[in-house]
Amino acid sequence: MDFNEHKPIYLQISDTISDKILSGEWIPGERIPSVRELGSTLGVNPNTIMRTYDYLQNIDIIFNKRGVGYFTADDARDKIVDLQRREFLNEELPLIQKKMSLLGIDPCELFKCQNS
Amino acid sequence: MDFNEHKPIYLQISDTISDKILSGEWIPGERIPSVRELGSTLGVNPNTIMRTYDYLQNIDIIFNKRGVGYFTADDARDKIVDLQRREFLNEELPLIQKKMSLLGIDPCELFKCQNS
Amino acid sequence: MDFNEHKPIYLQISDTISDKILSGEWIPGERIPSVRELGSTLGVNPNTIMRTYDYLQNIDIIFNKRGVGYFTADDARDKIVDLQRREFLNEELPLIQKKMSLLGIDPCELFKCQNS
Amino acid sequence: MDFNEHKPIYLQISDTISDKILSGEWIPGERIPSVRELGSTLGVNPNTIMRTYDYLQNIDIIFNKRGVGYFTADDARDKIVDLQRREFLNEELPLIQKKMSLLGIDPCELFKCQNS
DNA sequence: GTGGTCTAGACCACC
DNA sequence: GTGGTCTAGACCACA
CATH class of the missing domain: 1.10.10.10 (Winged helix-like DNA-binding domain superfamily/Winged helix DNA-binding domain)
Structure with missing residues (x-):
């Protein structure tokens, strides 16, 4: 390690x-x-x-x-998943979204989601 | 602050x-x-x-x-965009994707991209 | 247990x-x-x-x-009662009284004794 | 100390x-x-x-x-009072009451509350 | 200066 | 054997 x-x-x-x-x-x-x-x-x-x-x-x-x-x-197991989900959605995600919008990165394109 | x-x-x-x-x-x-x-x-x-x-x-x-x-x-402005784009795509994005898959979060759904 | x-x-x-x-x-x-x-x-x-x-x-x-x-x-049975009574009255009670007064708890009210 | x-x-x-x-x-x-x-x-x-x-x-x-x-x-200050009150009422008090009843001690008499 | 982390080693009560 | 607490001393990043 x-x-x-x-x-x-x-x-x-x-x-x-x-x-x-x-x-x-x-x-x-x-x-x-x-x-x-x-x-x-x-x-x-x-x-x-x-x-x-x-x-x-x-x-x-x-x-x-x-x-x-x-x-x-x-x-x-459940507790860990729960903790990490909550942290990701509440703490990290907003920052990521803000950053992507400032940098002009389109999440849909990035993750290769098909827009109809 | x-x-x-x-x-x-x-x-x-x-x-x-x-x-x-x-x-x-x-x-x-x-x-x-x-x-x-x-x-x-x-x-x-x-x-x-x-x-x-x-x-x-x-x-x-x-x-x-x-x-x-x-x-x-x-x-x-250009330098910042350049720096942050590179860092985001090379460093952060892989971690984010790994975490989302571990936690069972679908990026397409998350960002409300329409799948056809 | x-x-x-x-x-x-x-x-x-x-x-x-x-x-x-x-x-x-x-x-x-x-x-x-x-x-x-x-x-x-x-x-x-x-x-x-x-x-x-x-x-x-x-x-x-x-x-x-x-x-x-x-x-x-x-x-x-007698021994236990004796031991515990003595310990309770000499050791615990003073601490309890001190704490209740600090916390503003009235023993008479607490134990629903009627004050006349 | x-x-x-x-x-x-x-x-x-x-x-x-x-x-x-x-x-x-x-x-x-x-x-x-x-x-x-x-x-x-x-x-x-x-x-x-x-x-x-x-x-x-x-x-x-x-x-x-x-x-x-x-x-x-x-x-x-409020937090401390709150914590200690809660601990006393939920944890300590039940034990005290149980003990007093087992030992045949009357709380009202003990605390010199006047029964009417 | 501040906190924070880490190691090494000791001692203790408890199971 | 187990955890738990404490000391002494070191090193680090941060303000």
Whole structure:
């Protein structure tokens, strides 16, 4: 795993975890690696993983069983899709549309939709 | 003006300046506000504006006349369009398309293009 | 049974056992479930139950007959009432009163006592 | 400042900050000490203060101006009262009532409300 | 100067 | 074994 970008590592890890859940690699309701385990797998300090897990727990994607470990929430998949959809439609899309209109780019043409 | 987002403030200001030039609010070749002036207008430290102007000068959108002030380049508009088009098509668009397909969003429907 | 709270699980179990004794569900002097049994009932590691029983034995609420099992003490009920009364009045009550006054909550109104 | 209890230090600090806001020592909308400053004042690592501020920011009690510092929210006071009231009425009160009834303590008598 | 992230290493309570 | 908290110290970008 590479951490090129400006984004904090703990959020990049969070993203890849979301991807793993979306793609079905990590099953909702199942245990995920311990902070130490994932830390050594990714070559990252356990504290950093802790931060990732903290973040994901705050948005109810994963939860903790005391002394046992972290588990993906049963509805983790739906939550992720929902979160990302909402963010895309509310935050990113307006900016994209504004930019396209300023740059004179026609979305219909761009996406090769056929106008009748 | 709010600067809540993760992007550095000096780049956010740079973006709004580009927008002002694109939209015709700021005319190519004309003088733009001084660092201090714009700083107090936006409620931002002059150093931050300095960084913005530095950045815009590096990509030849604005230039400086010593002791006089900053001016928009004559071809500022074209340069901005060119820069942003290239960045949008090469960098952002692929990510947008990937995300839309993952989230099951149909661009043609989204932009209300008529499919025949 | 959920163990989401911050209190250690073994103490939470201890609390519910006290409640069972207070409410008469568990009779003083009688045998209580084995560590393994209660563990599987609650979906909890037997070690955790062991800790609970250890704790309850220390404060003389239950006792152990080697090779036979754990039993509630004959005077378990009185002991629990005594312990909890003292703790409640000395430790918790002052904090509760302070908090209610800070938050502007009137205990008399809260508990629907009639003021004449 | 003493940190006797089992509660994490960063939450204890959070509590004292809430108290400072409630009591009017810290005014809503004003800047609060930097992480380093408060850290050295309290004899605590800046990282720990960072955690406190992170927590308080998450629940919208304070907010951050980039490169400038942290500020108390304009409605910080109301938010705190609201949060604490809700927590008390929903979480603590039911437990208190249950306990009092099990222990045979009469709230009206306890709080010296006059029954007519 | 400010916050923010990360590491390394320690210690603790809990399961 | 698990998470959770804390420290010390470093480095970075930003204002």
